[in-house]
Amino acid sequence: MPAPKRRHSRARSRKRRTHYKIKLSGYAVCSNCGAPIRPHTVCPHCGYYNGKPVLVVKTKEG
Numbered sequence: 001m002p003a004p005k006r007r008h009s010r011a012r013s014r015k016r017r018t019h020y021k022i023k024l025s026g027y028a029v030c031s032n033c034g035a036p037i038r039p040h041t042v043c044p045h046c047g048y049y050n051g052k053p054v055l056v057v058k059t060k061e062g
């Protein structure tokens with residue numbers, strides 16, 4: 001097995017690792033308010049599910 005002759009510089013390693021990204025998976029967009037939500041879940045921002053209001057979302061104003 002050939003061994004690497006020189007270690008890579010930090011910049012070189014980091015340049016390669018710019019492609020290592022966490023994939024944003026398992027999310028949908030609310031049809032009412034457009035917020036990112038988990039699929040098959042009532043939107044926690046506006047309380048809508050499948051285009052209908054299902055929950056009354058509590059707000060800080062009361």
Ligand SMILES: [Zn+2]
Binds near residue numbers: 031032034045046
């Ligand atoms: Zn919403």
